[in-house]
Amino acid sequence: MSTFKDFRIDIKPNWCPGCGDYSVLTAIQKAAANIGLEPENMAVVSGIGCSGRISGYIKSYGFHSIHGRALPIAQGVKMANRDLTVLAAGGDGDGFAIGTNHTIHAIRRNIDITYVVMDNHIYGLTKGQTSPLSSFGAKTKSTPLGSIEQPIRPLELAISAGAGFVAQGFAGNLAQLTKIIEEGIKHKGFSFINVFSPCIAFNKFNTYDWFKERIVNLDEDQNFDNSNRVLAVQKVMEHDSLVTGIVYRDPERESYENLVPNFKQEPLVKQNMSISREDFTDLLREFE
């Protein structure tokens, strides 16, 4: 059985010291080991951003793609090979600016992959512009006088888009984050996980402390029932999205692959790709 170390690779990440992304990296590696995955059976598809580099720091199959398109690529990988554990990861800009369309549709399509948003409320790689998750009033390089747009509420959006697994973690709470990712991977269907992952270089506002002071840990709320969609939305609204834990989960919802007519358990990639002479003749008959 593989361990945490098997998912490590001998490369120094080019993230700034103190960047929240280090925790996300560790949490994924730990979760993979905890579940008992083998590195070769995992594929991590990432977007472009500081966050996007993550696929190159995990020892597994890794695909560092283009800005905003990690999700369709990840879905393609899974459709090709159901046996793989497929993770998609990227920044808040990646998933909620340029990639929003794919995020919403991946959620409702419900292919069994796990999506980790590394949410620092800012554009890190391009040096500090506002992201759709930047707070109203946030002063960034592109909003020097303060952002005048309402931020996207990823949890509400995911729930309203029909997600079967919605969670939020915090880079400052590695244990919970690891657990959430584990559960996300185990969930059969699309898992949406937003992670507050502070950018220490460009977001001087939404710092570790800022989050720590505000976050409500749902794991500590005994009364919270994460199987009820309406309640889940209420809870999120109530705390202005600043919660961590698994917010909503519907274990009954069938994943896409299981609903595809005649889609086999054996991965497509392992099936015979030739068609028989008989089948070919059959196909031609229609045109006679």
Place this chain on the structure above:
Amino acid sequence: MSTFKDFRIDIKPNWCPGCGDYSVLTAIQKAAANIGLEPENMAVVSGIGCSGRISGYIKSYGFHSIHGRALPIAQGVKMANRDLTVLAAGGDGDGFAIGTNHTIHAIRRNIDITYVVMDNHIYGLTKGQTSPLSSFGAKTKSTPLGSIEQPIRPLELAISAGAGFVAQGFAGNLAQLTKIIEEGIKHKGFSFINVFSPCIAFNKFNTYDWFKERIVNLDEDQNFDNSNRVLAVQKVMEHDSLVTGIVYRDPERESYENLVPNFKQEPLVKQNMSISREDFTDLLREFE
């Protein structure tokens, strides 16, 4: 003052007889007249689809654009000229497949335009493929064995994206639809209006009758309070999105244009575009 007729143009729409889009067309023309707009002060920007043709059937400035991009174009028009009443219109595929990213962001950005989705739960123009709003199980040209994706819930999505005005109309109820569009235009900020507009050619399931039997008219629900976000979402969930009327409205929310630092009431297009020698010299000084 202009009347309904002033917004008509002598062209026979190429829609099928019985298509819901005729009602949407009439409702927009009536709403414009009721409000007292002049044709030259309205701009209708539409996408591509059967629905997208609407901009060519209204006597006003009309921009029939490309698939999924009506909203950014409409926002650009409004930013250029705040004096114009800007409407965007398009199909459910236009707004919730290829255009989802813009829909979500136009909502949260909150520029003062009105967006009418002509929702027939199908791709009309391309002859009957599934749309993201097609029901689970819907048999369409692209899902002959039934759709296996959960449909998008436009009202929930709009509310979760932070819309200040969310409504739904039905082509079978012209009076209500006209009123909703009027209110949408009057609302200062982005107005999201989804309209059930049956496609009689390709959607044999979600017919006029189908909608009639199921729709709950919120105008008739005296207890419903559309100023409460949480209650609005609950209401929509409760009736599985099959409601008509104004679902949520926040008249307090400032529109984008009013929040832009130093953005004048006088439209950009009417301002002097030259800069003075002094200002120019000032700009250069920084580089010395």
Place this chain on the structure above:
Amino acid sequence: MVNQLSWKVGGQQGEGIDSTGEIFATALNRLGYHLFGYRHFSSRIKGGHTNYKIRVTTKSMKAISDNLDILVAFDQETIDLNSGELRDGGVIIADSKFKPVANKDNVRLLSVPFTEISRNLGNILMKNMVALGATSALLGLSIESFKEIIEEMFLRKGQEVVDKNMEALKQGAEYVNKETNGPLEELRLAEADGKKRLFMTGNEAVALGAIAAGVRFMPAYPITPASEVMEYLIKKLPKFGGTVIQTEDEIAAVTMAIGASYGGVRTMTSTSGPGLALMQEAIGLAGITETPLVIVDVQRGGPSTGLPTKNEQSDFNAAIFGTHGEIPKIVIAPNSIEDAFYDTVEAFNLADRYQCPVIVLTDLALGMGKQTVEPLDYDKIEIDRGKYLGDQELPELEGELYKRYLFTEDGISPRVIPGQKNGIHHVTGVEHAETGLPSENPVNRKKMMEKRLNKINNIKINNPVIINKSHDEAEILVIGIGSTHGAIAEAVSRLEKDGYKINQAHIRLIHPLPKDQLKELMEKAKKVIVVENNGTGQIANLLNMNFGMIDKVKSLLKYDGNPFLPSEIYDGIRGLI
């Protein structure tokens, strides 16, 4: 008695014009005639004139005909719009209901009570059958030729329905027979060879080719005129355990295809111009990550939404040059429906062999045009996945990562796929080292660029140019690409008869161009005339870029939304020489 004949049926969209043409064509196909169909339709659903023109020949003839022998009209608009095409002595068969007026001299108008007969038989929809009956009487075809088809269509509704339809045919035929006293000699079709052929569209041939090549997954977004590729696979893939995902847009379609291909499955997407434009960024990703990717672009009238239901060949530039930056890429264009099948199979082999994007360019005329093709040959289907290492061939990992981008002599590195124990590696759209990890090192960069760009230089494919070379030194070399092949061939054979020394070259491999072959042909010709369905002469420009024979290269262009007729090419070439 004639060996060829041109027939057209027209009316309002939604009136069954298409199926009338289909039934007519299927019957003739089963008799062994060669058929070439072209559908004219508008960008709207119901209403609006539509027509279906079918050329029937006893020998293979791969182009739409210049003129028209028979026009079947369901409304006056059909006559008004199409009678110009009728040859002197041509026949209009029209529903007497709308009191047809011929609007042209030297044609014969047969007013037949389509509506009345069908109404009397109890179903007005059968007026199409009456029209077909009327047609067969003129051609001297037995209405029995339609029986099988009518049974296939209606037997599940009961024998009575079949009988009624046969009766409609019969009455239509009888009515005309009475008027004309039997088949008209100049329309009576010579007997066909009776051989089995397939009547299919280019889109169907492409989709069939994809299945034969092993495609089991297709993400795509609908768009005219490409949707049918996707729709065929939607119907058929489940039988082979595969599936189609209708994505949220073309960007999702192409990136999902890249993901699935990276995952090891053969996959494709299909689109038209606007979709291709949206895919450009991702095509670059496939290029730099060396991921096989097949995109079928069925061209239509551009630019922008342009003329979505009309024909054009104006995406060559976008297909070859559209991505930002520089990648290896292959662009091929089938020149017939038969080719569309084999070329699609070939496209997948090329994509795997050269590990790069392959764009298959067809157009509306080829994609939606329906023609008879010789039975497709199962034995010609070959699957070659290129340098693809199975678990057995894959040595134990030496370093931490497998060198997916190993520098090799031919620039192609052995491929592995996720799930293989010793193949773990990284893939990125950023410049990278052999392991796939990002690298900004200028020396590596230069090597990687050269590896990628040069690997397709030695590309080998059968018949990269389809050559019809009757002369060693030609007065004229006519060059075209794609669907124009048949029309050019017809024009060329007429020009040969006129005494011109003329060769024809039809380019199948558009990028990288088969330089040696083309250069020689062009050098040995006095004039090179490039025939293209666009407004700027994109292929001519491409030839100039590569061969520099600007002074001898002349363009024959058409960009009004319609494909070339053979006579237009004939006239055009005569005008240029």
Place this chain on the structure above:
Amino acid sequence: MVNQLSWKVGGQQGEGIDSTGEIFATALNRLGYHLFGYRHFSSRIKGGHTNYKIRVTTKSMKAISDNLDILVAFDQETIDLNSGELRDGGVIIADSKFKPVANKDNVRLLSVPFTEISRNLGNILMKNMVALGATSALLGLSIESFKEIIEEMFLRKGQEVVDKNMEALKQGAEYVNKETNGPLEELRLAEADGKKRLFMTGNEAVALGAIAAGVRFMPAYPITPASEVMEYLIKKLPKFGGTVIQTEDEIAAVTMAIGASYGGVRTMTSTSGPGLALMQEAIGLAGITETPLVIVDVQRGGPSTGLPTKNEQSDFNAAIFGTHGEIPKIVIAPNSIEDAFYDTVEAFNLADRYQCPVIVLTDLALGMGKQTVEPLDYDKIEIDRGKYLGDQELPELEGELYKRYLFTEDGISPRVIPGQKNGIHHVTGVEHAETGLPSENPVNRKKMMEKRLNKINNIKINNPVIINKSHDEAEILVIGIGSTHGAIAEAVSRLEKDGYKINQAHIRLIHPLPKDQLKELMEKAKKVIVVENNGTGQIANLLNMNFGMIDKVKSLLKYDGNPFLPSEIYDGIRGLI
């Protein structure tokens, strides 16, 4: 005493390397020296080697220098990576803290206690000032030259801070003075002309040009190396009542720009390769709707994400040929920072005059490179909105709609904007009639295509080619585009000195190409050498496509991520002749 000098500072990203260079350059600019800067940075935020190379000259010199006189090193890596560039006798000034090793013969290493001095002064950040002090001692500059800048930076923090920084400078200078006994003669800078110049980047020049041209609205999406265009406008537009929207993606950016331009406001967007790829579909929309649209594409290393912080010129193909279908389009490329300003103004006039998309192509070297430019001339700013009808000029509506696409002699139809009473019309990406309503009529289609495609044929612009023609008949004509201008010019002047007859042509108007001018130049040259920062020779291909002189056109390419040095061009040309 010398008239030119090359200086480089290097260290870890985030260590203040950039601002050290900036202060040095600003001081020298104010003394009247000419400067040419190039920043080397990696695609990461903190850490990773970065450096800033500045060439200082007493006369204008528009290229990075081949070698290096002084290297200021904040770590050993800087020495290891850059000492190769140092000329014999060059100097390394390094922080003694890391015990620097020269790693190269024939250079002089000055180990200066940057860290120690600054720590003693109470703030380790001041080590940059120590380094600058050390530099000025070598060059014989008075540290007083820095005083003004230091005051501008720190006075708001109190006089004490200013004094401390001046002290750091002083101690650095004194330390070196002690070691070298005063300025080194072969480094001592000759006095400059003292004239006022601007020190700015190409991106800033573009943004400034946009403001001058009347841009008041810009939708854009951040991307290296174009973000600074947007960021400058974000800072400045509010002063002029305008604003920037950071959109959700590039598709939104370009379509919002189209909307605003349709609305009548001058607007633009800026991006780099990947963004340009995403904009291709919308560019087609601007083309067919004849909406003015200005896009600035600051090229970077491709393909895909490629080398996002490196230089390349590989988007020519995408800019010219990327859209599907065929549209009128103009592509221009400024060849210097000064030009970037004027050409941007020109771009807006062209967009309005020809009512079509205009792409301004720059690259990372030009966009992020900072240079001295002569003061920009307010009087040269001209705004020409083309055929744009005000309410007064607009006649009463005749039909129901204004003929926005009226067929005219020059193909350009008078424009109106929403809000005008007599201008109501329709606009569509579908082929349309003069009123803008959709039309599939083939005759109209053909006319509209010709109207659109031909209207840019007679484009007039000042200096479409920048020509340095010393010979009527040249042995060699060197052609380039954009940022390579200065380096080519330097190489050319060296080759002239070697005795070659050589002309230089730098193309500013890339599409449509200024055919007559180029053709004549090329015809009169024995060899044409095209210098481009890419791997496939895109400009050479373009020239071949247009002029067919394939045999004389040779390519000099560089695609390792770095811009050409003058010596590389010199050597490269010598190698090709």
